[in-house]
Amino acid sequence: MKEGxxxxxxxxxxxxPPTKRCLAYLQTQREKGKHVVGIYCGYAPMEVIxxxxxxxxxxxxxxxxTIAAGEEVLPANLCPLIKSSYGFxxxxxxxxxxLSEAVIAETTCDGKKKMFELIADIKPTHVMDLPQLPDQKExxxxxxxxxxKLAGFLETTFKTKIxxxxxxxxxxxxxxxxxxxxxxxxxxxxxxxxxxxxxVYDLTYFGQVATTKDMLPILESALATxxxxxADGVYHGEKDSPRVLVTGCPVGGDATKIFKIIEAxxxxxxxxxxxxxxxAYAGHFEEGAPDPYRSVSRRYLEVPCSCMTxxxxxLSELDIIINKFRxxxxxxxxxxxxxxxxxxxxxxxTHVETIHKKPFLRIETDYxxxxxxxxxTRVEALLEMVPKK
Ligand code: BJ8
Numbered sequence: 001m002k003e004g005x006x007x008x009x010x011x012x013x014x015x016x017p018p019t020k021r022c023l024a025y026l027q028t029q030r031e032k033g034k035h036v037v038g039i040y041c042g043y044a045p046m047e048v049i050x051x052x053x054x055x056x057x058x059x060x061x062x063x064x065x066t067i068a069a070g071e072e073v074l075p076a077n078l079c080p081l082i083k084s085s086y087g088f089x090x091x092x093x094x095x096x097x098x099l100s101e102a103v104i105a106e107t108t109c110d111g112k113k114k115m116f117e118l119i120a121d122i123k124p125t126h127v128m129d130l131p132q133l134p135d136q137k138e139x140x141x142x143x144x145x146x147x148x149k150l151a152g153f154l155e156t157t158f159k160t161k162i163x164x165x166x167x168x169x170x171x172x173x174x175x176x177x178x179x180x181x182x183x184x185x186x187x188x189x190x191x192x193x194x195x196x197x198x199x200v201y202d203l204t205y206f207g208q209v210a211t212t213k214d215m216l217p218i219l220e221s222a223l224a225t226x227x228x229x230x231a232d233g234v235y236h237g238e239k240d241s242p243r244v245l246v247t248g249c250p251v252g253g254d255a256t257k258i259f260k261i262i263e264a265x266x267x268x269x270x271x272x273x274x275x276x277x278x279x280a281y282a283g284h285f286e287e288g289a290p291d292p293y294r295s296v297s298r299r300y301l302e303v304p305c306s307c308m309t310x311x312x313x314x315l316s317e318l319d320i321i322i323n324k325f326r327x328x329x330x331x332x333x334x335x336x337x338x339x340x341x342x343x344x345x346x347x348x349x350t351h352v353e354t355i356h357k358k359p360f361l362r363i364e365t366d367y368x369x370x371x372x373x374x375x376x377t378r379v380e381a382l383l384e385m386v387p388k389k
Pocket of ligand 1: 043079082303307337339
C-alpha cells in the first residue's frame with residue numbers, strides 16, 4: 001500500500017512478516033497449555049484439530065536456504081516445497097515444527113507422501129489416506145473414516161476426548177470466519193483495489209492458525225479499514241492497473257518473488273487462487289448434518305487440488321472467481337517438478353483462453369532468484385497485452 005496509508009490491521013505486527021504474528025500466537029497458546037500439531041496441506045481437517053482444543057501450526061516450506069540440506073537426502077529434481085520443508089526439519093530451523101508435538105499429513109503427491117515417511121522417524125506423524133477420485137461414492141465414506149481416525153489419533157496421543165458437538169461447533173466457527181474473510185476478499189472485486197496481495201496473504205496465513213474467536217477482532221478491524229479506504233478513495237496501484245489472477249501451486253516465502261514481479265510490472269493481484277491464498281476459505285460446511293465428520297469430509301473433498309482426478313472443480317471455481325474478480329490476465333504458477341499442476345496447466349490454459357478469452361501465462365519456477373529476470377520479461381509482455389482502460 002502507498003506510503004502513509006493506515007495498515008489493514010494496525011497493531012504491533014503491522015508491517016511484519018506474517019510468520020511473526022503466527023509464531024507469537026502459537027507461543028502464547030503453548031504457554032496456556034494447548035497442544036500444537038503441525039500441518040502441511042489444505043486437506044488437513046482443521047475443525048477436528050480445533051475440536052480437540054489443539055492449535056494447527058503451518059510448517060515451514062518456502063525458503064530457498066533450506067533446499068541444499070533437503071537435497072542431501074531427497075533428489076534434486078523434486079518440488080522445492082518438499083525439499084525446503086524437509087531441509088527445515090533436517091536443519092531444525094522451523095520454529096513452527098519445533099513447537100509442534102505431532103504432524104498431520106495426507107497422501108497427496110508422491111513426493112510429500114515419501115517425505116512424511118522420513119519425518120515419521122523424528123516426530124509422531126499421522127498420515128491420512130486421501131481419496132483422489134473425489135466424485136466417486138466411496139470417496140466420502142473413506143475420507144470420513146480417515147477423519148474419524150485422525151480424531152482417534154489425537155485422542156490417544158494427547159489423552160483427550162473429541163465430542164461430535166465440539167466438531168459441530170468448529171464447523172460453525174469455520175463458516176463464520178470464512179464469511180468474514182470473504183467479505184474482505186470482496187473488496188478486491190472493486191474496480192480499484194483497496195488492498196494488496198500482501199495484506200490478503202497475511203490474513204489468510206493467520207486464519208490457518210488462529211481460532212475464529214481470536215481472528216474476529218482482526219477481521220473486524222480489516223473490514224473497517226477497507227471501508228474507510230474506499231470512502232477516502234484510497235486504492236492500491238493505479239486506477240487502470242491490469243488485474244491479475246494468480247492460480248496454481250502454493251506460493252509463499254521466496255516464491256512470492258512472482259507477486260513482487262507482477263506488482264513491479266504494474267499489475268495488481270486481485271485473487272490468490274492457491275492453498276496459501278483465498279482457496280482455503282472458499283466453500284461452506286454443512287451445519288447440523290446428522291454426522292459432523294461427514295460434513296467436514298464433504299467440504300475438504302471439494303478442495304480443487306491437482307492431486308485429484310478429475311479435477312474439474314478447479315475450472316468451475318475459476319469460472320466463479322473470474323466472473324466476480326474480473327482479472328485481465330491469468331498466471332498459473334507451477335513449482336518445478338510438480339507434475340500434477342504442470343500437466344493440469346494445459347487444461348487451465350485452454351479453459352481460460354477459450355471460455356473467458358483471457359491471456360494466460362504459465363510460470364514454472366523454484367525458490368531461487370536465478371529466473372527473476374526471465375519471469376519479469378514474460379510478465380511485462382503479458383501485461384502489455386492488456387488494453388488501456
Ligand atoms: S491441497 S496444493 S497444500 S497438496 S508438494 S502438490 S507443489 S509437487 S502443495 Fe498442496 Fe495440499 Fe494440494 Fe494445497 Fe506439487 Fe510440490 Fe506436491 Fe505440492
